Amino acid sequence: MAASGGNGESTTKPKVYSTPINFCPSCGGQVSKQVPEGEVEERAVCTQCHKVHYVNPKMVVGCVASYDNKVLLCKRAIKPSLGLWTLPAGFMELGESAAEGAARETQEEALTIVHIVAPYAHLDIPLIGQSYIIFRGELEKADFKPGPESLDVRLFALDEIPWDLLAFTSVTVVLKKYIEDIERGAFGVHHGVIEKKPGSSPSDPDGYVLRDHMVVPGPR
Amino acid sequence: MAASGGNGESTTKPKVYSTPINFCPSCGGQVSKQVPEGEVEERAVCTQCHKVHYVNPKMVVGCVASYDNKVLLCKRAIKPSLGLWTLPAGFMELGESAAEGAARETQEEALTIVHIVAPYAHLDIPLIGQSYIIFRGELEKADFKPGPESLDVRLFALDEIPWDLLAFTSVTVVLKKYIEDIERGAFGVHHGVIEKKPGSSPSDPDGYVLRDHMVVPGPR
Numbered sequence: 001m002a003a004s005g006g007n008g009e010s011t012t013k014p015k016v017y018s019t020p021i022n023f024c025p026s027c028g029g030q031v032s033k034q035v036p037e038g039e040v041e042e043r044a045v046c047t048q049c050h051k052v053h054y055v056n057p058k059m060v061v062g063c064v065a066s067y068d069n070k071v072l073l074c075k076r077a078i079k080p081s082l083g084l085w086t087l088p089a090g091f092m093e094l095g096e097s098a099a100e101g102a103a104r105e106t107q108e109e110a111l112t113i114v115h116i117v118a119p120y121a122h123l124d125i126p127l128i129g130q131s132y133i134i135f136r137g138e139l140e141k142a143d144f145k146p147g148p149e150s151l152d153v154r155l156f157a158l159d160e161i162p163w164d165l166l167a168f169t170s171v172t173v174v175l176k177k178y179i180e181d182i183e184r185g186a187f188g189v190h191h192g193v194i195e196k197k198p199g200s201s202p203s204d205p206d207g208y209v210l211r212d213h214m215v216v217p218g219p220r
Numbered sequence: 221m222a223a224s225g226g227n228g229e230s231t232t233k234p235k236v237y238s239t240p241i242n243f244c245p246s247c248g249g250q251v252s253k254q255v256p257e258g259e260v261e262e263r264a265v266c267t268q269c270h271k272v273h274y275v276n277p278k279m280v281v282g283c284v285a286s287y288d289n290k291v292l293l294c295k296r297a298i299k300p301s302l303g304l305w306t307l308p309a310g311f312m313e314l315g316e317s318a319a320e321g322a323a324r325e326t327q328e329e330a331l332t333i334v335h336i337v338a339p340y341a342h343l344d345i346p347l348i349g350q351s352y353i354i355f356r357g358e359l360e361k362a363d364f365k366p367g368p369e370s371l372d373v374r375l376f377a378l379d380e381i382p383w384d385l386l387a388f389t390s391v392t393v394v395l396k397k398y399i400e401d402i403e404r405g406a407f408g409v410h411h412g413v414i415e416k417k418p419g420s421s422p423s424d425p426d427g428y429v430l431r432d433h434m435v436v437p438g439p440r
Contacts, residue, residue: 118434218437
């Protein structure tokens with residue numbers, strides 16, 4: 001079925017960037033794109049063992065780790081967006097929970113322990129098949145240093161965020177909502193969809209639109 | 221890195237059920253399990269083209285669709301848990317948002333239009349590598365019928381939920397939290413981890429423990 005606007009209206013499904021499946025991961029046979037019986041989407045189906053191979057969005061898990069009214073950002077030592085600032089985040093691994101993954105990424109990127117305290121934002125980015133699950137966390141102490149994937153790690157006051165040097169639009173959106181919530185006096189839980197403008201870079205601060213934003217406001 | 225308890229404590233990562241990758245989906249070469257340079261986890265690495273193939277948790281998206289203080293449940297016409305009752309839910313597809321996926325699944329399973337109104341629960345099930353993202357939704361009208369994957373579709377008052385005939389522990393947990401929130405007078409946003417008891421069936425009503433539950437209480 002075509003993607004819908006959250007309310008059942010059909011829209012044209014955009015082309016999603018994903019690695020093509022050419023061979024069956026199970027038996028090594030060649031695959032062909034077919035619509036399996038009872039389905040509506042084209043899938044990679046093995047011409048030899050007939051297994052259907054699904055490709056689904058990937059979850060990125062991370063956190064806004066705070067200490068003394070400041071938030072922890074990591075300067076990326078790896079591509080993409082090398083040299084730009086990000087929230088600690090990365091792909092969720094099998095066998096862990098999203099909160100555990102967010103704590104693990106903070107440990108890996110900033111060599112520090114964060115206590116995950118609440119869910120905060122879930123942002124889908126359909127164009128790249130990613131779903132960001134971001135928590136609020138509190139640093140145990142202001143003791144951190146760059147892990148292998150970071151060039152630098154720092155606490156930023158909210159009026160010092162380097163907006164033009166953020167690594168990803170998801171980071172921009174999360175930090176904007178976080179500051180709005182601080183000003184409002186209550187942390188909510190946010191959900192929304194980042195529509196990347198075609199051809200925009202991952203870090204383009206104007207390269208996106210946030211649509212279908214929903215928020216459950218938390219207690220003041 | 222080993223999974224942590226959300227606060228950095230190392231625990232042993234459980235064995236996760238996932239389809240093994242024997243051949244490279246890209247070039248068809250044989251893969252071997254190796255720890256790539258700079259990583260800590262074993263991955264499927266192609267011995268021919270050297271691509272690393274990651275396997276990540278899958279997102280299941282769905283909703284509690286309400287109408288007239290009742291909730292919509294679908295009786296499954298497919299395995300697993302054939303004949304048992306579920307919330308409309310299914311694997312998130314590439315190119316859609318989680319909310320769009322939840323509306324699409326409701327359309328497919330109950331042939332009805334639901335308006336997604338708020339995020340509600342995110343439940344990780346590490347043992348099976350799945351993450352449930354559940355929304356609250358409102359049915360446009362009490363007009364629905366079983367889609368191809370359902371034997372029956374009904375609205376249940378909250379004191380009529382067929383607890384012993386629910387398809388999945390995730391459905392049990394979501395409906396329990398939903399009823400608690402109704403009694404409390406406010407819908408929050410929930411996050412938690414379902415630990416399946418080894419050997420329990422997907423639908424065993426006592427086959428799980430909910431750990432690391434966090435809730436952001438919504439407005440009354």
